[in-house]
Amino acid sequence: MSQSTTVSHTHSAPQFPARLGSWLKSAQYPLIGIVVLLALWWFGGWLIANNPDTQAFAAFAPGPTFEALGYLISSGSLWGTIGSSLYRILTGLFWGVVIGVPVGVVIGYFAQAMQVSNLPFQFLRMISPLAWMPIAVLAFETWDAAIIFLIVMASVWPIIFSTAHGVKRIDPNWFKVARNLGASGWQMLHRIIMPAIMMDVMAGIRLAVGVAWVVLVPAEYLGVTSGLGYAINDARDTLEYDTLAAVVIVIGVIGYGLDWVCARLLQRFNWHVE
Amino acid sequence: MGATITLDFITHRFRAGGAPTLENIDNRIEAGERVALIGRSGCGKSTLLHMLAGLLLPSEGCVRVNSHQVTKPSAKWNMMFQKPSLYPWMSVQENAALGLLFAGQPKQEASARVSELLDKVGLHDKKDVNVQSLSGGQQQRVALARSLATDPEVLLLDEPFSALDAFTRSALQEDVPAICGARGITMVIVTHDIDEAITMADRVLIMSQNPGRIVSELKVDLPWPRNSSSQEFQTLRNELMQRFRDTDDGLSGRKSQPEPAVRRVV
Ligand SMILES: Nc1ncnc2c1ncn2[C@@H]1O[C@H](COP(=O)(O)OP(=O)(O)OP(=O)(O)O)[C@@H](O)[C@H]1O
Ligand SMILES: [Mg+2]
Numbered sequence: 034m035s036q037s038t039t040v041s042h043t044h045s046a047p048q049f050p051a052r053l054g055s056w057l058k059s060a061q062y063p064l065i066g067i068v069v070l071l072a073l074w075w076f077g078g079w080l081i082a083n084n085p086d087t088q089a090f091a092a093f094a095p096g097p098t099f100e101a102l103g104y105l106i107s108s109g110s111l112w113g114t115i116g117s118s119l120y121r122i123l124t125g126l127f128w129g130v131v132i133g134v135p136v137g138v139v140i141g142y143f144a145q146a147m148q149v150s151n152l153p154f155q156f157l158r159m160i161s162p163l164a165w166m167p168i169a170v171l172a173f174e175t176w177d178a179a180i181i182f183l184i185v186m187a188s189v190w191p192i193i194f195s196t197a198h199g200v201k202r203i204d205p206n207w208f209k210v211a212r213n214l215g216a217s218g219w220q221m222l223h224r225i226i227m228p229a230i231m232m233d234v235m236a237g238i239r240l241a242v243g244v245a246w247v248v249l250v251p252a253e254y255l256g257v258t259s260g261l262g263y264a265i266n267d268a269r270d271t272l273e274y275d276t277l278a279a280v281v282i283v284i285g286v287i288g289y290g291l292d293w294v295c296a297r298l299l300q301r302f303n304w305h306v307e
Numbered sequence: 308m309g310a311t312i313t314l315d316f317i318t319h320r321f322r323a324g325g326a327p328t329l330e331n332i333d334n335r336i337e338a339g340e341r342v343a344l345i346g347r348s349g350c351g352k353s354t355l356l357h358m359l360a361g362l363l364l365p366s367e368g369c370v371r372v373n374s375h376q377v378t379k380p381s382a383k384w385n386m387m388f389q390k391p392s393l394y395p396w397m398s399v400q401e402n403a404a405l406g407l408l409f410a411g412q413p414k415q416e417a418s419a420r421v422s423e424l425l426d427k428v429g430l431h432d433k434k435d436v437n438v439q440s441l442s443g444g445q446q447q448r449v450a451l452a453r454s455l456a457t458d459p460e461v462l463l464l465d466e467p468f469s470a471l472d473a474f475t476r477s478a479l480q481e482d483v484p485a486i487c488g489a490r491g492i493t494m495v496i497v498t499h500d501i502d503e504a505i506t507m508a509d510r511v512l513i514m515s516q517n518p519g520r521i522v523s524e525l526k527v528d529l530p531w532p533r534n535s536s537s538q539e540f541q542t543l544r545n546e547l548m549q550r551f552r553d554t555d556d557g558l559s560g561r562k563s564q565p566e567p568a569v570r571r572v573v
Contacts, residue, residue: 206392213360214406214457215382224408228396304396306439 071095092274101275102282114280115287117259121177122242122249122291125184129241133189134234137196138226147197154193162187162248166255176256180249187248188241195240199233200226231302239295246288261287309339309493310372310384310460312359317368319354328354329365330518341484341494343504343511345547346554351519352497356463359495360386372461382406382457389466391446393438393453399425400434402449406457417456424452427486444475451479455486462487464496468503480506481532488531501547505540506533511547515554523550 078094081087091097105111140146162183169179203226211225253262261284268277317332329351336342344352357363358370361380370377372384385406393402400421401408407417425431428448438446447467454462464483468476484507487494498504504511505527513523525547529539 204392206388206390207394209362210388210392211405211409212380213362213382213386214453215380215409217409220409224405225394228394306395306437 090274093278097275098278098282101273102279105276105279105283111283114259114261114264115283117257117263118249118253118261119287121180121253121260122184122245125181125245126188126238126241128181128185129188129192129245130234130238132185133192133237133241134196136189137193137234137237138200138230140193141197141200141230154190158190158194162244163251166252170256180252180255180257183248183252184245188238188245191240191244192234192237195233195237196230199230202233203229228304232299232304235295235299235302239292239299242291242295243288246284246291250284309491311338312336312461312493312495313371314355314359315368315371317355317358317365317370319351319358319363319365319367323366327518330520332368332519332521334512334521334524336493336495338493339488339491341487341507341509342496343508344495344497344514345499345501345504345511345551346514346519347516348499350514350516352514353465355514355519356386356465356495356497359461360384360463362386382410383459384461384463385454385457385459386463386465387447387450387454387467389469391443391450393446393449395437395439397438398435399430399438399441399449402438403452403456405453410457421452421456424455425449428452428482444471444479447471447475447479451483455490458490459492461493461495464494466497466499469499476503477506483507485531501544501551502535504547505529505543506535513547513550513554522554525550 075095078091078096081093082091092101140150165183165186166179169182170176173179173182207225207229208221211221216224249260250262250265253260254266257263261280264280265277268274268280312335314332314334314336317329318327319329320327332355344355346352354363358365359377361370361377361384364378377384394405397405400418403425404417404421407420408414422431422434425434428451430445430448430452433441433445438449441449447470450467462483468479471479480503483496484494486492494507496504496507498507508527511525511527512521513525514520515522525543527533527543529537529543534540
């Protein structure tokens with residue numbers, strides 16, 4: 034019999050300055066990165082402003098950009114723009130998951146399905162989602178639907194391949210033991226397969242979010258009159274370069290945020306113990 | 308309660324028309340009996356055990372548990388494998404309760420029952436631990452609790468202790484037949500290890516290879532728990548070794564030669 038000794042954690046409440054200190058310590062390298070980036074940006078803006086040929090674009094510098102960003106936020110016009118883009122990407126991702134996960138499970142589970150689909154899928158995957166634009170415009174009545182279709186085309190492949198990879202990696206004994214314990218088909222899917230592959234599905238979704246977010250902006254250049262891509266195009270047409278740069282910042286920040294959420298979820302579903 | 312297992316002239320070919328892996332396996336295992344199946348690697352022991360579990364159907368003949376023909380897996384006849392194959396996203400408790408969950412038993416009841424079993428296999432202080440942080444022996448104990456949780460009539464074991472250290476192994480070799488004896492569970496264990504067979508079984512079946520047959524069987528009439536240093540144990544071990552050699556002699560000739568006679572010592 035093992036006599037396990039429990040180590041009692043008798044920490045007193047962590048002291049606030051100490052916590053802040055450790056947080057600053059862990060944040061120091063990312064902070065250096067951000068400072069370097071801002072410095073380069075500022076230096077580029079300075080070069081542009083001092084060159085007679087490019088002076089017209091001086092509004093790209095950090096100063097005017099953050100001013101414009103402040104205005105976009107305070108005037109409230111930013112939220113509608115972000116909302117439209119988020120609606121499109123989330124709807125597209127939703128369909129990407131709804132289609133990609135079952136397809137991935139099937140081709141991961143049945144070797145023949147994998148063999149049949151491998152070539153066509155690899156072929157389709159390499160086509161830029163934007164190349165579907167003319168077809169999407171013909172096939173869908175609204176621009177919104179067409180853009181969502183492009184997001185689906187961008188996000189479905191990483192989800193399919195990652196899910197299939199996860200299913201293939203399942204220990205065959207897990208199936209055998211579950212069958213032996215009397216699992217029905219539904220229970221096998223719900224209790225064994227899904228938890229086993231959740232990590233891989235999330236990894237696929239994370240990749241999909243990256244691709245979809247990149248595809249969304251150019252897709253919104255076309256047709257629609259809302260969203261971050263439209264905002265960029267609009268700012269260019271009206272020569273509001275500070276607003277344009279502010280929207281670029283917003284795109285980067287939201288993209289980072291989406292990836293951060295995916296990374297957290299991935300961690301949440303990771304059942305490996307280090 | 309245990310169940311009687313009838314092996315009714317089982318022949319199995321993995322490829323239709325190919326050489327049989329198992330041939331004319333005909334035996335009867337009484338309710339509550341503990342049987343060891345020994346034979347050389349590749350002779351078809353695992354194949355036969357999978358049939359008892361309903362994980363594989365024989366090409367000819369059938370397996371019956373009581374009078375019920377085994378055609379699919381069931382928690383009533385449960386198998387423990389060489390690897391524990393626990394689910395890493397579940398705690399010890401959840402792993403052990405899985406069969407009950409599949410059977411639709413309410414969580415409360417399942418949890419009470421599983422707690423009791425985990426106590427029995429010596430894991431009472433590990434219930435909420437992640438299974439990946441357990442040792443190999445502890446994992447195999449969880450698998451044992453999982454198999455026992457559904458109250459099986461038959462417990463099938465496919466070399467379940469071969470990856471364990473000597474101390475853990477000998478503890479489980481003593482515990483498992485004792486638990487089966489106390490609950491009247493019919494137990495069939497596949498092993499390479501002659502000592503393990505004598506330590507755990509009431510009866511030992513010896514299989515030949517190509518095709519796999521039961522060529523010989525031996526009753527182990529020793530008091531429990533078995534004492535491997537006793538004179539009787541040694542005698543039985545020698546007898547089993549001798550029969551193993553006889554089996555090999557029978558195999559070194561061509562297949563068309565007369566088969567070795569089936570000797571029954573009761
Ligand atoms: N799914 C299968 N398809 C084809 N042949 C198989 C299959 N499973 C097992 N065999 C063959 O059947 C024979 C018996 O295999 P089995 O696994 O039952 O042997 P075993 O006695 O359990 O061996 P070991 O002691 O090494 O575990 C072997 O020759 C093996 O190659
Ligand atoms: Mg085997």
